[in-house]
Amino acid sequence: MIDVAEVSCRIHGTEILAPATLRIPDGQITALIGPNGAGKSTLLRLIGRIAPLQSGRVSIDGLDLAGTASDRLARQMAFLGQSTALASRLRVGELVAFGRWPHCHGRPGPDDRAAVAAALAEFGLVGLAGRFMDELSGGQAQRAHLAMAAAQDTPWLLLDEPMNNLDLAHARTLMEALARRRAQGGSALVVLHDLNFAAGWADRVVAMKAGRIHAEGTPDEVLTSDILSDLYDTPIEVGRHRGRPLVLHHM
Amino acid sequence: MTPGFRHLRLALSLGLGALCLLSLSVGAYEVPAAGLLSDPMGLLVLSVSRLPRTLAAVLSGAALAVAGVVMQQIARNRFVEPSTTGTPESAALGLLAVTLLAPGAPVWVKMAVAAVSALLGTALFVALIRRLPPREVFLVPLAGLILSGVIGAVVTWIAWEADLMQLVGTWLMSGEFSGVIAGRYELLWIAAAAAALAWVAADRFAILGLGPEAATGLGLNPDAVMRLGLVVVSVVTAMVVVSVGMIPFVGLVVPNIVARLMGDNLRRTLAPTALGGGALVLGSDLVGRLVVYPFEIPAGTILGVTGAAIFLWLLWSKPRHVA
Numbered sequence A: 001m002i003d004v005a006e007v008s009c010r011i012h013g014t015e016i017l018a019p020a021t022l023r024i025p026d027g028q029i030t031a032l033i034g035p036n037g038a039g040k041s042t043l044l045r046l047i048g049r050i051a052p053l054q055s056g057r058v059s060i061d062g063l064d065l066a067g068t069a070s071d072r073l074a075r076q077m078a079f080l081g082q083s084t085a086l087a088s089r090l091r092v093g094e095l096v097a098f099g100r101w102p103h104c105h106g107r108p109g110p111d112d113r114a115a116v117a118a119a120l121a122e123f124g125l126v127g128l129a130g131r132f133m134d135e136l137s138g139g140q141a142q143r144a145h146l147a148m149a150a151a152q153d154t155p156w157l158l159l160d161e162p163m164n165n166l167d168l169a170h171a172r173t174l175m176e177a178l179a180r181r182r183a184q185g186g187s188a189l190v191v192l193h194d195l196n197f198a199a200g201w202a203d204r205v206v207a208m209k210a211g212r213i214h215a216e217g218t219p220d221e222v223l224t225s226d227i228l229s230d231l232y233d234t235p236i237e238v239g240r241h242r243g244r245p246l247v248l249h250h251m
Numbered sequence B: 001m002t003p004g005f006r007h008l009r010l011a012l013s014l015g016l017g018a019l020c021l022l023s024l025s026v027g028a029y030e031v032p033a034a035g036l037l038s039d040p041m042g043l044l045v046l047s048v049s050r051l052p053r054t055l056a057a058v059l060s061g062a063a064l065a066v067a068g069v070v071m072q073q074i075a076r077n078r079f080v081e082p083s084t085t086g087t088p089e090s091a092a093l094g095l096l097a098v099t100l101l102a103p104g105a106p107v108w109v110k111m112a113v114a115a116v117s118a119l120l121g122t123a124l125f126v127a128l129i130r131r132l133p134p135r136e137v138f139l140v141p142l143a144g145l146i147l148s149g150v151i152g153a154v155v156t157w158i159a160w161e162a163d164l165m166q167l168v169g170t171w172l173m174s175g176e177f178s179g180v181i182a183g184r185y186e187l188l189w190i191a192a193a194a195a196a197l198a199w200v201a202a203d204r205f206a207i208l209g210l211g212p213e214a215a216t217g218l219g220l221n222p223d224a225v226m227r228l229g230l231v232v233v234s235v236v237t238a239m240v241v242v243s244v245g246m247i248p249f250v251g252l253v254v255p256n257i258v259a260r261l262m263g264d265n266l267r268r269t270l271a272p273t274a275l276g277g278g279a280l281v282l283g284s285d286l287v288g289r290l291v292v293y294p295f296e297i298p299a300g301t302i303l304g305v306t307g308a309a310i311f312l313w314l315l316w317s318k319p320r321h322v323a
Ligand SMILES: Nc1ncnc2c1ncn2[C@@H]1O[C@H](COP(=O)(O)OP(=O)(O)OP(=O)(O)O)[C@@H](O)[C@H]1O
Pocket: A011, A016, A034, A035, A036, A037, A038, A039, A040, A041, A042, A043, A082
């Protein structure tokens, strides 16, 4: 479980995240939704100790963020940021292998190699493993970053808009990969803009707006016309399909 | 490792070996290849002059090339190297300060002061570029050049006032090996040791190149890795500046060529980078010894011209990406 207690964030005196308290259960997929600038990335970066905590506490599976070595945390959660521009020139296979750093510290064993191979296969990158990252399409590069996070083989995955650049089929592959992990006890906290992916796969939805948690609950509870229209300040209809909410954009 | 890379490393090793043999045999005194052991004069020339000179060129070239890659990983920018980030000027400033304030200080104190002031100058550069917008690739080398210029101007002004221009010239402008004899180049082993430290931490530097966010996510402390990199760059530069004078472009040209062929996985690329740097500087020294024989042109001067040309070509032929 990720336990977020009274976590807030200010930049240059402006509050961009009001004190937030939140429990994210393990063994589930939790979707973090909300309009641009709502504070989703800010919250995810604080939980992933990418940005230092200014106030409040976060613990992940009982490990307190402030009191746990970063290297230990890297075996508990993998983080993929919203923008993933690389300055260095690496091959896909090399990038994915860096995901094993927290486990092997540069001395890969058979387990590490197997994890890298599995992650490459999971995201359809086997044929691209030898290609340089700067010679890939946007979606192929995004899949390589996802494979790197998967290779880290952690109980938790923290993903910020992982669908960026992905086509429909690969976006679905990603959600299916998360669901496979969930079946083995894995957990994920994922920032999503396409609400139907949240409707189709998430167990919980956390909605943020203007630096606050706006609504929280199961997809059925949060993905309603009222809450969503209010969240995005635009009329949104929600139908149903196979027992799950279906968010309609065109009316 | 794919066969292509193994061939590249083999070719570099053989090339460097050939250059070493050539360097050992070129000079006013003919050292006989056969019967060397029965020629005391030949042995003396080899051990006191030619071997130290050859080693000095190889060590400084290898260490500078490695320092170049490390600097590029720290700055996350391909177009910087120690000589364009104010590092040698800062080392010279430290040396100048000791020379003026404590002229009797032992050599190791001078070295330590040079390395520490190189470290401070380079840290200032890193602090400066952190404030630049990340997408402006060419602002970073520009900021480095401006910083080098400012620190260099201070050094020149102090040296002028203190009548030490010639001394400063040997640090910052010569990059030459003609004066290298046994006992006058051994500091370069410290530079090589610093470069070896980069090899030990190769994966950390490569991960730093993924960006601070990804590095933190993998459990590294980017600032700590950066500080280690600053130590490597500063120690290498300070030792080279003191021993033979700064040699430009090695740290820029060699890593850029290696990255284009092999990428930035430092664990694999550092060895070819070091070999290439050693070969480039030794080759330049040899050319300098041969073109106007029996006179000499400093290796630094040769590299100033050829290095600039190669670098311009690299910029020109920059592979363009669709994205
Ligand atoms: N470095 C910064 N300096 C000042 N303000 C910032 C900074 N980073 C983020 N903000 C502000 O904080 C707020 C929350 O940003 P955040 O990136 O968390 O939003 P988000 O919900 O992830 O949005 P998006 O969907 O666009 O990714 C925004 O209003 C943004 O302008």
